[in-house]
Every structure is written in structure tokens, then in C-alpha cells.
Amino acid sequence: MTALQLLGKPVAQQLRAETETNVAALRHRGVLPGLAVVVATDNEATLWYVRSIARAADKAGVRCTVVDLGAGAGAEEIASALTLLSADEDVHGIILQTPLPPGVAADELVAHISAAKDVDGANPLSLGRLTVGQQAFAPATARAVVEILEHYEIPLAGRHVSVVGRSAVVGKPLLQLLLRRDATVTVCHSRSRPLERYTAEAEIVVAAVGRPGLVTGAHLRPGAVVVDVGTNVLDNGDLVGDVEPLSAAEVASALTPVPGGVGTVTTALLVLHTTQAALQLTEEPASARALESRTPS
Amino acid sequence: MTALQLLGKPVAQQLRAETETNVAALRHRGVLPGLAVVVATDNEATLWYVRSIARAADKAGVRCTVVDLGAGAGAEEIASALTLLSADEDVHGIILQTPLPPGVAADELVAHISAAKDVDGANPLSLGRLTVGQQAFAPATARAVVEILEHYEIPLAGRHVSVVGRSAVVGKPLLQLLLRRDATVTVCHSRSRPLERYTAEAEIVVAAVGRPGLVTGAHLRPGAVVVDVGTNVLDNGDLVGDVEPLSAAEVASALTPVPGGVGTVTTALLVLHTTQAALQLTEEPASARALESRTPS
Numbered sequence: 001m002t003a004l005q006l007l008g009k010p011v012a013q014q015l016r017a018e019t020e021t022n023v024a025a026l027r028h029r030g031v032l033p034g035l036a037v038v039v040a041t042d043n044e045a046t047l048w049y050v051r052s053i054a055r056a057a058d059k060a061g062v063r064c065t066v067v068d069l070g071a072g073a074g075a076e077e078i079a080s081a082l083t084l085l086s087a088d089e090d091v092h093g094i095i096l097q098t099p100l101p102p103g104v105a106a107d108e109l110v111a112h113i114s115a116a117k118d119v120d121g122a123n124p125l126s127l128g129r130l131t132v133g134q135q136a137f138a139p140a141t142a143r144a145v146v147e148i149l150e151h152y153e154i155p156l157a158g159r160h161v162s163v164v165g166r167s168a169v170v171g172k173p174l175l176q177l178l179l180r181r182d183a184t185v186t187v188c189h190s191r192s193r194p195l196e197r198y199t200a201e202a203e204i205v206v207a208a209v210g211r212p213g214l215v216t217g218a219h220l221r222p223g224a225v226v227v228d229v230g231t232n233v234l235d236n237g238d239l240v241g242d243v244e245p246l247s248a249a250e251v252a253s254a255l256t257p258v259p260g261g262v263g264t265v266t267t268a269l270l271v272l273h274t275t276q277a278a279l280q281l282t283e284e285p286a287s288a289r290a291l292e293s294r295t296p297s
Numbered sequence: 298m299t300a301l302q303l304l305g306k307p308v309a310q311q312l313r314a315e316t317e318t319n320v321a322a323l324r325h326r327g328v329l330p331g332l333a334v335v336v337a338t339d340n341e342a343t344l345w346y347v348r349s350i351a352r353a354a355d356k357a358g359v360r361c362t363v364v365d366l367g368a369g370a371g372a373e374e375i376a377s378a379l380t381l382l383s384a385d386e387d388v389h390g391i392i393l394q395t396p397l398p399p400g401v402a403a404d405e406l407v408a409h410i411s412a413a414k415d416v417d418g419a420n421p422l423s424l425g426r427l428t429v430g431q432q433a434f435a436p437a438t439a440r441a442v443v444e445i446l447e448h449y450e451i452p453l454a455g456r457h458v459s460v461v462g463r464s465a466v467v468g469k470p471l472l473q474l475l476l477r478r479d480a481t482v483t484v485c486h487s488r489s490r491p492l493e494r495y496t497a498e499a500e501i502v503v504a505a506v507g508r509p510g511l512v513t514g515a516h517l518r519p520g521a522v523v524v525d526v527g528t529n530v531l532d533n534g535d536l537v538g539d540v541e542p543l544s545a546a547e548v549a550s551a552l553t554p555v556p557g558g559v560g561t562v563t564t565a566l567l568v569l570h571t572t573q574a575a576l577q578l579t580e581e582p583a584s585a586r587a588l589e590s591r592t593p594s
Contacts, residue, residue: 128425132465158488166476168429184489191455192481
């Protein structure tokens with residue numbers, strides 16, 4: 001058996017079509033959607049990733065501003081940049097890109113991102129709202145997993161999903177998105193031993209730990225669907241996921257590739273979220289709209 | 298085999314000792330800790346529960362104010378009560394008691410409880426902070442489960458815990474507390490069928506759904522530890538949990554009773570949290586303390 005490849009490209013295309021509709025609606029309001037990415041590193045891989053977000057935004061008609069504070073930026077400087085951008089009417093989406101300089105913790109700073117502009121779901125308030133089922137942006141990577149599964153019509157309700165990884169960026173928000181879709185979810189991590197105890201019966205396995213080859217065919221139930229969130233750069237420069245693709249493909253029915261899977265969808269979601277934030281932030285008050293609709297044309 | 302009873306009483310006693318220490322420290326600062334419970338119902342069971350909280354607070358030297366807005370209160374009235382209490386220097390803990398009047402949703406109102414006074418972890422911001430590992434009060438019922446397990450020295454790290462119930466009040470915050478203690482956690486719910494698929498291998502099963510007798514011996518692995526969060530009032534007035542105690546006790550190694558288990562601990566935690574909030578809210582700034590410690594006596 002060789003597993004079906006769940007490519008990210010057609011999923012991203014569908015999301016870009018949605019973005020296009022939003023950009024047109026915003027243009028009608030005279031609004032140019034704006035995304036700001038705050039960067040404080042000279043890590044080449046990170047800067048490459050930020051440029052890829054900027055390119056995707058640009059292609060979609062979303063203005064992307066990279067606020068580069070340099071690898072020597074301090075926590076206060078970053079916090080005040082986020083506060084200023086939160087108040088800036090021309091900015092509708094804000095991302096704080098990691099890694100940050102040594103000693104600067106992202107998890108304290110993200111509270112300075114206005115929840116309405118928190119397009120990568122980093123502020124704890126966004127995570128809390130997601131948990132209780134209120135409106136909030138989910139972290140783009142977590143949502144990308146669900147978008148791929150839904151695009152390929154893989155049912156979630158009543159299924160057992162094993163999420164390997166408990167990060168605040170992927171594992172924990174993904175759990176909320178899966179529970180909302182009536183999946184039964186097991187959250188595994190480095191202390192879950194043996195790992196196959198928690199993955200071998202699951203219909204869907206999501207690997208989101210950041211360890212190359214952690215999940216192999218031996219961890220899977222025949223016919224399982226596998227989503228690989230890992231993006232690990234090997235010493236030789238190769239990009240690989242958390243799943244060992246050869247053995248997994250022998251057992252799984254479907255598998256997302258790395259690269260070309262989750263990452264492709266994540267970038268498209270960041271741009272889509274920015275247009276959704278812009279629509280919400282520039283919405284006319286309900287009373288004004290009600291008045292308009294009562295005015296005879 | 299008959300399961301050991303995991304009584305709440307000794308756990309509550311230990312928490313009350315901690316509360317006593319806090320109250321003494323607050324007295325030293327000239328602070329009387331204050332808890333406010335906002336009520337908008339004439340449901341007799343609820344009012345009885347609120348009186349039991351007030352009694353527990355009173356015994357511990359914590360002033361409890363019941364703000365009874367009546368069964369006809371509207372959302373705005375409740376929101377402004379919560380906002381006023383959040384600004385009141387004599388109030389250190391705030392609880393919004395459910396049920397609320399028909400058409401009034403608690404989940405929108407709890408955002409008006411200051412996170413620093415949110416002693417029952419109801420504000421989405423508290424849930425988000427709990428998720429990312431920042432300081433926040435956990436919902437008292439969720440924390441009560443963990444307090445009982447830790448009191449009876451039941452290990453959590455590396456164990457499989459199956460949580461039946463995905464509410465924002467118990468299941469979801471409990472999951473965070475368990476993950477932080479390195480348990481592997483499965484969250485089950487009404488769409489998890491058959492339920493025993495997700496409970497029969499777990500070392501610990503927590504039932505938090507609100508359905509009498511949902512979990513029976515047939516759902517359990519021999520020797521499992523079972524925590525019953527359910528508090529269901531039957532037509533004949535009896536209070537029963539979500540676990541069928543006779544069959545469960547035949548298979549489990551330990552089981553919390555209802556009543557006398559989780560509920561007993563929950564009330565003690567609400568009072569303890571109020572004293573912890575009072576300590577944090579009335580703490581002298583670090584600089585002032587540093588200065589003091591340098592002053593020779």
C-alpha cells in the first residue's frame with residue numbers, strides 16, 4: 001500500500017480564492033488590508049520565511065510591512081512596537097516572529113498584540129476564546145491541519161485523533177479545533193511511552209513535535225491518515241518532517257508531505273486571517289447598516 | 298476487590314491549613330480578604346450552594362459578600378456589577394454563579410471579571426494563560442481533581458488519563474493541569490463511541506459530564522483510579538455522580554465518592570484562591586521590599 005499524498009497546494013488555492021473575495025470587499029470599502037510582521041533576529045531561515053509571507057501577502061493584494069527591530073532588540077522595544085501596531089488603523093494583522101533575542105520571551109510579549117489583529121492566535125486571550133468557543137483567530141499552523149483534513153473530506157466527528165506534541169502554538173490549539181468538530185483527541189508528548197500505545201489505534205495521527213522521523217509506520221494503524229507538522233532542517237540543508245515518510249506510507253492511507261503540506265497552507269491562512277481581521281475592524285456599526293437598508297433606493 | 302474511597306475531607310483540611318497561613322499573613326498587612334459571589338437566580342439548589350461557600354469563607358476568616366441581583370437581572374446589570382467588583386479594593390475574589398436568567402450567557406459576562414480576581418478561572422484570559430503556562434487561577438473543580446490525586450500520591454507523569462467531558466469549566470482546564478504534570482490525556486465526550494474504547498486502557502478516568510451512572514465497571518481497566526466530578530440531583534432528591542459506584546468499585550482500585558469527594562475540595566479551593574489573590578493584589582512592590590530588607594532593624 002502506498003499512501004495518498006495530501007498536498008497543501010490545492011488547499012492553499014482554495015483559501016487564496018476566499019482571500020481574493022475579501023480583498024475585493026475591502027476595496028469596495030476603500031480599505032487596503034495591512035499585515036505587520038515584527039522580527040528581531042538575523043537567523044537566515046527565519047528571514048527567508050518572513051520574506052515568503054510578505055510575497056504571499058503582496059500577491060494577494062495585502063500590504064505586508066516587516067518591522068525589523070534587529071537581533072539586539074529588547075523586550076520593551078518589542079512590546080512598544082506591538083502596542084503601536086495594535087493602535088495603527090492601517091494595520092489589521094500582527095505577527096511576532098520567533099526566535100527572539102536570547103533572554104526575550106515571546107509568551108509575555110504576545111499579550112501586547114490586540115486580539116482583533118492577532119492573526120496567528122498567539123495572545124493567550126485568543127487561545128482562551130478559542131477554548132470556550134468564542135470568536136478568535138486560531139494559530140495558523142493548527143488551523144492548517146484542520147483545513148487539509150476538511151479539504152480532503154476526511155471525517156473528524158466520532159474519530160480518534162492522536163496529536164503528538166503539546167505546544168501552545170500547535171498541539172493545544174489544534175486540540176480545541178478538533179474537539180469542536182467532535183473528534184476524540186489524545187494529546188501525547190515526550191513522556192508518552194511507548195508512543196505507539198497512544199497512536200496505534202487512532203484513525204488520524206498529527207505529528208507536531210519537531211523531531212525528524214519520530215513517527216514511523218510502526219506507530220500507525222493500517223489505513224491511518226497522517227498529518228506531518230514538523231519542519232526540521234537537517235545538517236545537509238534538507239527540510240524534513242516529524243514523520244518517517246517511507247515506512248509511514250506503507251501503513252497509512254494518506255500522508256501530508258514535507259515540504260508541500262501543512263506549511264504551504266499556513267502562509268495562505270495568515271494572509272486570509274489578515275483580510276478577515278480587516279473586514280471585522282472596518283465593519284460599519286450594525287445600527288448604521290440597519291438604517292441604510294431602510295433607506296429606499 | 299473493593300476500591301479505596303478517595304475522600305475529599307482530608308484534602309480540604311490540608312487546603313484550609315494553607316488558607317489559614319495566608320489569612321494570618323494578610324492580617325499582618327492589615328488586609329481582610331474578600332470574596333464576592335454574584336447571583337441572579339432563585340434556584341434553591343444554587344442558593345444552597347452559595348450559602349455553603351459563604352459559610353466556608355466565613356469560617357476561614359474571609360469575608361463573603363453575596364451580590365444577589367435577582368432572577369430578573371439583565372446582562373448589562375450583571376456586567377456592571379462585575380466591573381464594579383473588579384475595581385473594588387476590598388474585593389479580592391469574584392465568582393459569577395450559574396445558572397443565570399434565561400437569555401443571559403455567562404461566557405460573555407465572565408470577561409468582566411478582572412483576571413487577578415478570577416478565583417474560579419472563568420474568564421477566557423485565565424483559561425488562555427493556563428494553556429500557555431502563565432500564572433492564572435484554574436477553575437476550582439478542575440484543580441480539585443488534581444489536588445485529590447496528588448494528596449493520595451497517585452502518580453500522573455507518564456500515565457494515561459481519560460477525561461470524559463469537554464466543558465470549559467472542568468474538562469478543558471483539567472486537561473491543561475494534567476498535561477503540565479506530564480500525563481498523556483484523552484478527552485472524550487458524547488460523540489466518543491463506544492466510550493470504553495477511550496477509557497478501558499487508562500490508568501485514571503475522570504468523569505465530568507453530568508450524566509448519572511455514565512461510567513460503570515465495564516468501562517474500566519482493573520485497578521484504575523476513578524474521579525467522579527458529577528453532581529446530579531435525582532428526582533428523589535438524592536445527589537449522585539457520573540460513575541455507577543457499585544460496579545466501578547468492583548474493578549477500580551480507588552474512587553472518589555459523591556457526595557464527599559470533589560465537591561468538598563472545590564469549596565475549599567475557592568476560599569484558598571481568594572486569599573492567594575488577596576496576597577498578590579496587596580503585595581508591596583518589589584523595590585519597596587528590597588529597600589526594607591536593606592534597612593537595619
